[in-house]
Amino acid sequence: MERQIIIMETEKYVQKQLEGEGTGHDWWHIHRVTELTKKIAEKENADYFICLMAALTHDLIDEKVTNKTKRAMNQLMKWFDQMEIPSKEQKRIIEIITTISFKGGNKPTPSTLEAKVVQDADRLDAIGAIGIARCFTYAGSAGNIIHDPEVKPREEITEEDYRKKDGTAIQHFYEKLLKLKDLMNTETGLKIAEERHRFMEIYLDQFYMEWNGEK
Template identity: 40%
Template sequence: MAKSEAARNAEKLVQSAMKGYDASHDAAHVFRVRDVALSLAREEGLSSSPDSMEIVELAALLHDIGDYKYMRDPSEEKIVEEFLENEGIEENKRMKILNIIKGMGFKDELGGLASGNYSLEFGVVQDADRLDAIGAIGIARCFTFGGSRKRVLHDPNIQPRSDLSKEQYMNRDEQTTVNHFHEKLLKLKNLMKTKAGQRRAEKRHKFMEEFLKEFYEEWDGKA
């Protein structure tokens, strides 16, 4: 599938708007999510619809611009909307892209905003983003983000929070990097929306479980 001009311009926007983000949420993350989302879309039968594939690609490319974790100015919330308008993306397609981006976060699922009435385009983009949060890449990203926020690596005296609310998740004070596996990452396999996403999540999930088993044994001096 030939890359659209809007997609090429979105790539440039990603590189400029996300410059300076730490490596857990940089342009490379976005481009991986885009590639996986398009791959999942093909597995789910969306490749026969050029409109659907463009919605998937643009939503995946633009999904982290204006992320609350990195927001420097409230005006950044409008960057994606203005970009799509300037690119001449028709309103119906534009709204689908924006709805995917606004609803795909883990915090929104905790906040009860997610529902079973999601489009297949939404499912493949969200699954692709979540696949990049687990497995080997997910482990690397988790520790990169924790290090960028000067978070404690692990403290056996700080237990993972159960039954997290949206507010608790967004407020990560006094949490450790390893607890993030239990609070979020290990839950993602069962939250995949597509069959293709579920298949890929299995292997990545097992890799994280094996990593944590080894981590705790080494931490306790048993390995």
């Protein structure tokens, strides 16, 4: 099957799979990550097809999106078969999407250029103006409040803290969002991250000024 057609068919497939998705991994997240992936892959001379396929499917097997990751994985491989993607390439795509998730934080940096590209694109969608929007949306759906001045920003926070309602949206900036810039794998990703990072810093300055009645 022609690659362009595989990509288009997979777009439709993913869109359908993510219908009703409400954890911040909806189709538009995938769309944004795919667009960023195109941009970074081109500049970094990474394998365009592999990167794009990984970007499109990266959240389908995520435990936050499905509670049956094994089944989701089998289903995805069936889809790849249907698209007549050679098994060697299937392996490369699967390898990327199983290694890029930030959760856990201590996973080793991905070793292939393609994984680095897609991981950067995924992380970029968690920062900047869009990252801020996703953060507040997530916090709201988890029942967390915007900010509590008594909750001192901590870099490490456990699920238990959140259960005790000790996690706020602003807290999440320190726990994750402000760390992502320094975790960029590619030069192209870093350039975009720097601008988005700066925007978050400006945002936080303004936020605290308003909070303290200074603006």
